[in-house]
Amino acid sequence: MRMGFRDLGSSERSVRTGLWIARHMPPWAGYGLGQLVSRVIAWRKPEIFGIVRANLSHVVGPAVGDDKLDDIARRVFAHAGQCYYDFYHALDRPLHVYRDLVHISDSFIERVKSAMSDGCGVLVLGLHMSNFDLGMLSLCAHGLEMQALSLANPEAGFRLQNRLRAQEGLEVTAISAESLRTAIRRLKRGGLVMTGIDRPVPEDEALVPFFGQPAYLPLGPARLALMTDALAFVGGCRYHPDTGYALHFTGPIDMLHSGDRRQDILLGARRLAAATEEYVRAHPEQWLMFHPVWPDPSTR
Template sequence: MPVPFWKTESFGTIISYLISQLPATIGYPLADLIAHFAANDVMSPGHRAMRVNQWVVHGGKITPRKLRQVVRQAYYNQARAIYDFYHYLDRPNDVRRMVTMTPKFKAMMHEAMQEKQGTLLLMPHLTGFNLGGVLLPLLGFKILTLSYPNPTVGYRMQNKFRIDHGLEVEPMSVSSWQHARERLQRGGTVLTGVDRPQENQMYGPVFFGKPSALPVAYTQLALHTGARVFVVGFHTYHDRTCVLDVSDQVHMEKHPDPHEEKRLNAEKVLLEVEKFIRKDPTQWVMFFPVWPGADADLPARFRLK
């Protein structure tokens, strides 16, 4: 059955952009209204995935009522984050005011900008990543961002906005992967997400205690180029300000078994990702099922019929 246009990502992107042109006193309530409708569409694939993902992140130690509250808050956080992204794109002074960096992130950035060694930045989809990403080109930090392959119309619109405002974004492909490799070999910086699941993923790196469908190919990009590896995290506060943080360097290790090499190195990265998500799971906005079969483990009292 075809999805109604008003439920599509493209429609959501258009509406979000239009709302973002309004002042915050009007824009935030409208963003909340969109979040309200999305959070109540409990049978949608995105809602189902979010519910299971949050149940796993909480280790199953959460009541059905609390899980509903967490999922609902995640939708509200996402809607407001999207408003912030579009609203402040053309307001660089506001971006500098709203987004700060930890001393550790500043140190990593300054080292990366010297381009003496490639730097691979890996990130989860936390609500601050859009606004945080707007700041970096304002500071002269040049980053090649590898985005999800075969983007939908909505994603393409978002990427165009990013590119128009100084961000370098390429959907993952053979050619963009080669560009990333060359960039790292020249001492540049590459950024990509690590928490969106892939179909037919055979490595199953453990994430929050369960085998996941998350990607592992970035580990080979790091090993083949000798790049430094860091996990980037974001945290958004109640006043909508955001802080950029970074993990300690994650050291990739060789292994005689290529399969184990990818899995074990990915798990080292994912341990750092877990730390950032645990700070506030409602800021982790992943609407795709990360753990294959986890929905079958969901107790009956959590299921929505």
């Protein structure tokens, strides 16, 4: 079967190809291959390139010209190649090694552990920024046991990635009624749950303002925080060529309990979106989001 651009990262074949490359190529070659693939994608401009470009146009605004926008989109694919290589290359190492691969401040780790020891749940809402997979493993390496809520009905490639994450100590559960009940119990008992904050959910009943436009951001994270009174942190991974990967966190984000459940959820989602914007705005070339976050204006 031929693998197209849409299969990048989502098909089992693409994941297995990435694993082979990471195990048999040195970093300079793996990164170079990622740069080459990104240039081919920018030249061919498949549908997935258009999706990334459209998302970025909301982030950087109309002042950025077409050529600059094309280059930022190309850099997204180049950075994705680097992140996939580094993640696959790091697998099967002792858990403590991940602490050195992604920096997390001691103050955040202590804050989370203190809250959990007091019986308060912690909800970490992660962006698809830079090497978020390595970031999750680094949290585990700091002795934090967590449940990670992943995509419902994931494609074959994502299922394989979830198995790889689970092998490294993560409890990964696809979103379902049962896994959500488990997450709620865990948070109410002072546990740690992690899920995505920027993966679009077009099926939700309301859109959330994001960079000034209604977006498909999920309402579930705000709903989960309100149901459990957990401390909600927004977290994003960033890469710097001199210092490597680092996880940064914002929060806890205040959730309002006014008695109007729907309005509380919408307000909570807006507050989470505002925190999310800061990470994406700072490094749009590291926002690895390959699905439409905003409605297509041509279909309205």
